[in-house]
Each structure stands twice: as C-alpha cells, then as structure tokens.
Amino acid sequence: MWRVAALAVCLVIVAGVGVWSSGMASRSHVPPSPSAGSVDLRNWNFARNGPVSLAGHWLYYDRRWATGAERGGAVNAVVPGPWPAREASSSAARREGFGTYTVTLRLPAAPAGDSFAVETGQIWSAYRVLANGRIIASPGTPSQTPQGERANSYSTLAELPGGTPGITLSFELSNHLNRYGGIYLAPVIGLKSALASRRRFSEVVSLVVLGALLFTACYHIAFLYVTRAGYANLWFGVLAALFGGRMFFTGTLTYLSIPVMGQDWVWRCDLAATDLLLPAAYWFLALSFPRHISGRFGYILASVSAILALASLAAGPVVGELTLKSTEVIALVVLPYLAQAIFRSARTGDHGAHLALLGVTICALAAFHDILIENSIIAGSNFLPLGCVAFFLLLAGALTQRSHHAFVSVELLADERTQQLHEKIAELELARAAAVSANIAKSRFLANMSHELRTPLNAILGFSEVMRDRIFGGDISARYVEYAGSIHTSGSHLLVLITDILDLAKIEAGKLELVDTWLDLGEEARSALRLLEPQAQSRNVGLALTPGEPHRVLADARAVQQILLNLLSNAVKFTPSGGVVTVTVASAPDKFCAITVRDNGMGIRPEDMERVFENFGQARADVRSAGERGTGLGLPISRGLVEAMGGRIEIASTIDVGTTVIVRLPIRRNIAPADKARAA
Numbered sequence: 001m002w003r004v005a006a007l008a009v010c011l012v013i014v015a016g017v018g019v020w021s022s023g024m025a026s027r028s029h030v031p032p033s034p035s036a037g038s039v040d041l042r043n044w045n046f047a048r049n050g051p052v053s054l055a056g057h058w059l060y061y062d063r064r065w066a067t068g069a070e071r072g073g074a075v076n077a078v079v080p081g082p083w084p085a086r087e088a089s090s091s092a093a094r095r096e097g098f099g100t101y102t103v104t105l106r107l108p109a110a111p112a113g114d115s116f117a118v119e120t121g122q123i124w125s126a127y128r129v130l131a132n133g134r135i136i137a138s139p140g141t142p143s144q145t146p147q148g149e150r151a152n153s154y155s156t157l158a159e160l161p162g163g164t165p166g167i168t169l170s171f172e173l174s175n176h177l178n179r180y181g182g183i184y185l186a187p188v189i190g191l192k193s194a195l196a197s198r199r200r201f202s203e204v205v206s207l208v209v210l211g212a213l214l215f216t217a218c219y220h221i222a223f224l225y226v227t228r229a230g231y232a233n234l235w236f237g238v239l240a241a242l243f244g245g246r247m248f249f250t251g252t253l254t255y256l257s258i259p260v261m262g263q264d265w266v267w268r269c270d271l272a273a274t275d276l277l278l279p280a281a282y283w284f285l286a287l288s289f290p291r292h293i294s295g296r297f298g299y300i301l302a303s304v305s306a307i308l309a310l311a312s313l314a315a316g317p318v319v320g321e322l323t324l325k326s327t328e329v330i331a332l333v334v335l336p337y338l339a340q341a342i343f344r345s346a347r348t349g350d351h352g353a354h355l356a357l358l359g360v361t362i363c364a365l366a367a368f369h370d371i372l373i374e375n376s377i378i379a380g381s382n383f384l385p386l387g388c389v390a391f392f393l394l395l396a397g398a399l400t401q402r403s404h405h406a407f408v409s410v411e412l413l414a415d416e417r418t419q420q421l422h423e424k425i426a427e428l429e430l431a432r433a434a435a436v437s438a439n440i441a442k443s444r445f446l447a448n449m450s451h452e453l454r455t456p457l458n459a460i461l462g463f464s465e466v467m468r469d470r471i472f473g474g475d476i477s478a479r480y481v482e483y484a485g486s487i488h489t490s491g492s493h494l495l496v497l498i499t500d501i502l503d504l505a506k507i508e509a510g511k512l513e514l515v516d517t518w519l520d521l522g523e524e525a526r527s528a529l530r531l532l533e534p535q536a537q538s539r540n541v542g543l544a545l546t547p548g549e550p551h552r553v554l555a556d557a558r559a560v561q562q563i564l565l566n567l568l569s570n571a572v573k574f575t576p577s578g579g580v581v582t583v584t585v586a587s588a589p590d591k592f593c594a595i596t597v598r599d600n601g602m603g604i605r606p607e608d609m610e611r612v613f614e615n616f617g618q619a620r621a622d623v624r625s626a627g628e629r630g631t632g633l634g635l636p637i638s639r640g641l642v643e644a645m646g647g648r649i650e651i652a653s654t655i656d657v658g659t660t661v662i663v664r665l666p667i668r669r670n671i672a673p674a675d676k677a678r679a680a
Helices: 002-030 089-097 192-227 231-249 251-261 263-288 293-316 317-347 353-374 383-469 478-508 521-538 557-575 635-642 675-678
Strands: 036-042 056-064 075-080 099-108 116-119 127-131 134-140 157-159 166-174 182-185 186-192 514-518 542-548 551-557 579-586 591-599 647-653 658-666
Touching: 002 579, 089 157, 089 591, 116 192, 157 192, 166 182, 182 591, 186 192, 192 317, 231 251, 231 263, 231 383, 231 542, 251 263, 251 542, 263 293, 263 317, 263 353, 293 317, 317 353, 353 383, 514 521, 521 542, 521 557, 521 579, 521 591, 521 658, 551 658, 557 579, 557 591, 557 658, 635 647, 635 658
Parallel strands: 036 099, 542 579
Antiparallel strands: 056 075, 056 099, 099 166, 116 157, 116 186, 127 134, 127 166, 514 551, 579 591, 591 658, 647 658
16 A cells, blocks of 8 residues: 555656756746746757746737727736736726737747747637737637637647747737636747647647546446446546546647537536536545545535536536636535545555545645635646646555455455365265265165074074974974074074164164163173173183272163173174183273273274274174174164263274273263253
C-alpha cells in the first residue's frame, strides 16, 4: 500500500517540480511583459528558450456591433482573465457588442525555413485573430446576431506575417454572454515548428489519456454488469467517464467537440460534467468506506448536483457559471468531511484508505487554491487539473488495493475450500476403503458362517438318520449312544456359534445390555480356569493364576466371564503340549484393573495383529493344517465387550515365543443415561 502511495506522491511531486522548474527557466530568460499593450521580444532567442506566453496587461476596447465604434477609451486588461470590468458600460450595452484585446509585438527575424506563429490559448467565446488588421484565424467569427451563432472557439495555431518587426496582434471576441467570456489561457508566441510539435504531442497525450479513461469507465461498468456486485466500481467508472468527458470538452481536444456540438453546448456539457464529479467521487468513497461515510448524505448531494447539472444543460453557460459557484461552495463542505472520514478509515486499517485520503487532500487543496484565484484573492496558475489527475490516480490505486485484498481473500478462501475438499475426498476414500473392507468381511463372514453352521448340522443330520433308520439294527445301543453324544456335541457347538454371532451383532448395533455388579476379578479368573481345566488337561497345558490381593470392579459378570473364557480358550488352543497359560490380576494406573493372559504358544505375526480382531479372522495360515479350527469370533467379541464396559484390550506377541493379552477395566465405569434407566 505504501509503495503505491509513494509512487503517486512522487508523480505529483515530479509534476509540480516540472511546473516550478519550467517557471524558473522562464524567469531566467523573462521577456518584457506586455505593458500598455506592447511587448518587445527582439532580444529573445526563440530557438533556444522556446515560446513565450503573452500573459500580462493588454489594451481592451469595448465596441458596438452595428458601427464598431468604441464605447469609451481603451483600458488595461489582464490576460488570462474574464471580461474587464467597465463601470461605464451596462450589461445591456455589453450584450450588444464585442471586445478587442490588442498587443503590439516586436519580433526578431525568424530562422530560415520557419516563421512565427501564435497559439490562441483558451477563449470562452467566438473570436477571430487579426495581425496588422488582417484576419489570420477565425474559428468562430463574432457576428451581429450573436444569439444564433454557433461559436467554434477552440484553440488554434495562426501564422504571423513576416517581413516586419512590428506586429499589432488583436483578439476580437464576442461578449454577448456577458459574465462568461474572456481569455482564460494566455496566447503563446513562438516558432511555428515548435508550437506545432508541442500541439501534436499534447493532442496525442490527451487522446491516450482519454482512451484510458473511457476504457477504465467501460471496464468498471461492465464489471458491475458481470458480477452483479461492486457498486464502488460502478461509481469509479462514472468518475472516469466524467473525467474523459471534460477532457473532450476542454483543453487540446476541444477542436474535436466544438465543430460537432458548438461552443454553447460544449460549455453546457462541460459545466454539467463538472457538477457531477463531486457526487460520483462521494459515492465511490462512501461505498468503499461505508463505516465512516454517510450514504444518506450521498443521496442529498447526488440530488442537488443532478439539479445543478440539469440547470447547466438547460439554461446555458451563464446559469452554468452560477451552478459551478454552487458546486465550489458545496465542495468546501464535502471535501473536508470526506477527508476526516477517510482519515478515520485509515486509522481503523481499511484497505486503500491512505491513498484515498491523500487524493482527497490534494484535490481539496487544489480546489481551494483555484477558488481563491478565481475570486481574485490571490494570483497564480490553476492547480485544479493537476489536483484532479492526482485525485483520480490515487483513487485508482485505492480501488486496486481493495481489489487486490479481495482477490487475496478469495484465493485464501479458495485454498481453504480446496483443502476442505481434499479432506472430504480423503474421508470419502477412507469410507470407500472401509466399505470395500466391510464388503470383503461380509463375504468372508458368510463363507465362514456357511462352513461353521454346515459342519455341525451335517453331523446332526447324519447321525440322527442312522439312528432313525436303524441302519446298524436295533441292538447296537452302544454305537447309538456314541452317535447321540456326537449329536449333542455338534448341537452345543452350534449353540455357542449362534450365541457368539448374536452377541457380536448386539455389540456392533450398540444394543448390548450390561448389568453392573461388584465383582472380584480374582474369583472370576478362578471360575474361568475351572471351566477350562478339562480342555487344558486334554492338551497337557498347565494353568496358573497369580491374582495377588482381591481386586473389585463394577462390571457385568457375564461379559467378564465371556472375555476370560474366550482369551483362555485361545491361549490353551494355541499352546503346545507342555506349555503353560498364566492369568494375572493387578491394579493399573488411572483407577483401572488389569487382567493379563499370557501363553508360550506359536505367537502371532506382526502383519496379522489387526486381522485377529476381525470377524472370523485367523492369525496364521497354517491353523487349519494344525487342526486348530475356531470361529474367529473370540477376540472381536472380547474387544467389543471390553470397550462397552469402558475399558481397552491390548495384545503383544512374538513368533514361537508366546502371546500376551491385557484387558484393562475401570473400577467404576461412566454409565450412560440410557444404561442408568435400564439398570433402574
């Protein structure tokens, strides 16, 4: 921000220094100023020092239309400036005639191949230029019917006659507009080649600037049309269009507008555009810094300025001059208000406020300076055009900075949304992977279920058919008793399998109901060991319990017993003959108790550690070949029961060394409100 502000300040300073240095250069070779209507330039080196401005005191003659006779004697007239004040002439009389500004020039000899010429400054009236009584330029001839004339009073370049050192230069101006006429930019005399080159350069620069302003206006107005937002851009586009219109109506491009519209309508449009500059700038700043600039006052200002602009268009330049005075008075109130409001915006850190504050300050100072000049309080050159250019550039910088901030914010928001999108995609990928895994698990579950259910059912059906059909006769009771035992074993296995499946379904659905009672984990471990003792003896596996002192927890007795039976059954099943399974009950940190089941069996490979907790998961590929078949539901059910009681289960294993499973249960778990209601 400050770099843009510094650049704008440097541009203004360079322009000011250029104006000051050109003035100082002129003072180093200052020609005599017109005094009593004459100026001597014979000692002026035009080739080296350049053209000379004919600003100063001329002789002014007030004449009648019909006879051309003078109304009174000649008076000294200040050029540039409005009509000279003549107390002897009434307004009605002045509307009936025209005025002539005259100065006598003493010139040196022109270089070979070149000649002297005069550039007729800015004249707000129809006029013609005479040299020694001969017309040399007549862009808009004063006529005897001034009310109907179509005056073309743009600046022009007129060649002076050569061969004589003394030339009487006269500017004949129509003064029928009374209050709004005169020479407002002093004529300049110099070599024709230099003046023509300077005019071409000024015209090219003006056309480039006009094109840039019109492009800016179209761009910002189209920006609103495309985005349906950004009304500050709309008013900035209007401001650019008004600046461009004023460039087309005044200055070096007036020669393009006056032939098309006529001097009168050029004045009207120029004054109307000037009246509208203030509300356009106000609304741009009000929409850019809405916290400190009132929108309600903006409606009032826009309404008043619109009325003044319409009055300038409808009533003509005389009324337009009055509306311009009114606009100047309003500006003296509005510009300080805008300056203090933008200063407050700058203090609160609004983007672009520093540049806007600098622009408003420069424009306000230039406007105040020119108002003082126009009312003859001080003398000097007009700074308002330079102030308006600086104001426009700084507002453009402020808008650019705000747009850049908005663009950066959008980029950050887009990056944030992109990051969120990537996170969502990652979540979806995980969900997809989980769904694929669940589908695979479902297929494996169905395959295992069909196998596990079919095996005992086949045994039940086979043995029952043998007994029903008495295949071996009716006296082989011992064999039938054996078959009945097999049927009972298969049915028991089927019941256990179905019970495990139901328990697993309840756990996964969150429908498991727990009834908490105070339990001694040591006693629960002894009870489980007694139930597993026949199985351990048949496999020649030892069982050991090291409970230490009693450890009481508030838990569900059936769930604790099922956990112990599942863990001990797995440990005995996968421990070779002569091995030992040890159960330890001890206290754990954070008000937990730990049950540890340790065996010295075949162990679990690291890549199978997660698989053992899957439904029907098998830790080793050679389990079936070893003859140790199981449902694969023991550990998943155990983990579900432990987590349902607020605990956690951990497993550690080393191949051919053994496996250790640790179950940590809270001494008193946090019971959910629904569980409390069921318990009650």
